[in-house]
Amino acid sequence: xxxxxxxxxxxxxxxxxxxxxxxxxxxxxxxxxxxxxxxxxxxxxxxxxxxxxxxxxxxxxxxxxxxxxxxxxxxxxxxxxxxxxxxxxxxxxxxxxxxxxxxxxxxxxxxxxxxxxxxxxxxxxxxxxxxxxxxxxxxxxxxxxxxxxxxxxxxxx
Numbered sequence: 079x080x081x082x083x084x085x086x087x088x089x090x091x092x093x094x095x096x097x098x099x100x101x102x103x104x105x106x107x108x109x110x111x112x113x114x115x116x117x118x119x120x121x122x123x124x125x126x127x128x129x130x131x132x133x134x135x136x137x138x139x140x141x142x143x144x145x146x147x148x149x150x151x152x153x154x155x156x157x158x159x160x161x162x163x164x165x166x167x168x169x170x171x172x173x174x175x176x177x178x179x180x181x182x183x184x185x186x187x188x189x190x191x192x193x194x195x196x197x198x199x200x201x202x203x204x205x206x207x208x209x210x211x212x213x214x215x216x217x218x219x220x221x222x223x224x225x226x227x228x229x230x231x232x233x234x235x
Contacts, residue, residue: 114146114184114231115139116224123154126213127176130220138228148231151181156216161198173198174212176219180227191230193223 116138121128135150155177162171173196180191197215202208 114148115142116227117147117149118151119149119183120151120181121153123152123178124156127154127156127178127216127220128152130216131178131223134220134224138224146184146186148182148184150227151183152178154178158212168201170201171198172201174215174219176216176223178223180223182227182231187234189230189234191227193226195219195222 116135118132118135118139121132131152131154157173157175159173159175160169160171161173162169164170175196176194178193180193182189182191197219199208199211199215202211
């Protein structure tokens, strides 16, 4: 049995060398050296979700003077829809939906970007835990929305 464990450990070590030296880079690693700053212009819609989007946008507003400023206005809509109920009529599964319309403008161009996403979750008995989980899902929605906006801006340039 000890030989089997040694082979297993050796295999994992060798595998890790191949993975680390294969040239893998995260998909959005290029977002660090952007040639523009994002600036929030006008916001409407779901307050909590808008705050998540604002915190994502702030990561790309470095306050630099020598780069193009791109203004972003957006209107968000967030829904928590009951998908299934138990025999007592209590919700057991939800669908979280978000829709955001971004208006992106700079000196060179103006565009409109639509972002839709949804995610299904099971009801969690502890409401505090469920609310924390929903907050994480909203944060992930916001992150994906801003990634889509940045990719769209980079394609236009």
